[in-house]
Amino acid sequence: MRKLQAGELSRLQSVQAQAMNDVCNITQRTFVSGAYSDDETFTTTVISGVPCGIKFTNGQLTSHGQVVLLDYDVVIRLSSAQPVGIDDLIDLVEKGTTVVSGTFIPYDSPTVNSSVQHVRLKRKIA
Numbered sequence: 001m002r003k004l005q006a007g008e009l010s011r012l013q014s015v016q017a018q019a020m021n022d023v024c025n026i027t028q029r030t031f032v033s034g035a036y037s038d039d040e041t042f043t044t045t046v047i048s049g050v051p052c053g054i055k056f057t058n059g060q061l062t063s064h065g066q067v068v069l070l071d072y073d074v075v076i077r078l079s080s081a082q083p084v085g086i087d088d089l090i091d092l093v094e095k096g097t098t099v100v101s102g103t104f105i106p107y108d109s110p111t112v113n114s115s116v117q118h119v120r121l122k123r124k125i126a
Contacts, residue, residue, distance in 0.1 A: 004114065013079070013115050020077055021096055022054040027089040042087075053077035054095050072107040072120040080117050084110055090121055 004012070031042045055075045061068045074092070078084065090104045104121035111118045 009114065020051045020053040020079075022052050022076075022092075023094040024050050024052045024054070024076060025091040025093055026050055026082070026084065027091070028083070028085060029087045029089065031087065047082075049093075050078065050082060054092055054100070071122065073123045074102075074104055074121040076119050076121060078110075078117050078119060080112050080115055082117070084117070084119055089124065090119075 026047045028045045028047065029042045030045075053076060055077075057070050057073060057075060059070050059073060061070055076090065076092075084090075084106060086106050086109065088106065090106075092100045092102050092104065094100065103124045105124050107120040107122045
């Protein structure tokens with residue numbers, strides 16, 4: 001497989017951005033250990049209005065006529081340049097023109113390629 005030229009990659013990223021017409025907010029959490037205690041504290045940074053593609057799984061997937069139960073609830077597509085940590089919180093805001101809500105946490109590490117990443121999310125229960 002040949003390496004993409006800068007113009008080709010730019011065009012693919014543009015097409016990808018048009019396909020990600022949903023919106024989410026990402027709260028990046030950085031954990032810091034207390035110097036004199038065992039308590040963990042964390043600092044947060046909120047990134048609002050992140051373009052993404054949201055796909056609800058409803059906890060199942062149909063493959064070759066078989067229903068497979070899943071341990072995750074949502075798959076989102078993000079730009080590969082958008083960092084997502086395993087401790088981050090992701091709030092869904094809009095699915096197209098429909099307002100949605102819910103706070104999710106990454107189920108596992110993202111699957112990343114040259115221009116996009118897929119992150120499987122599990123609903124955060126209080």
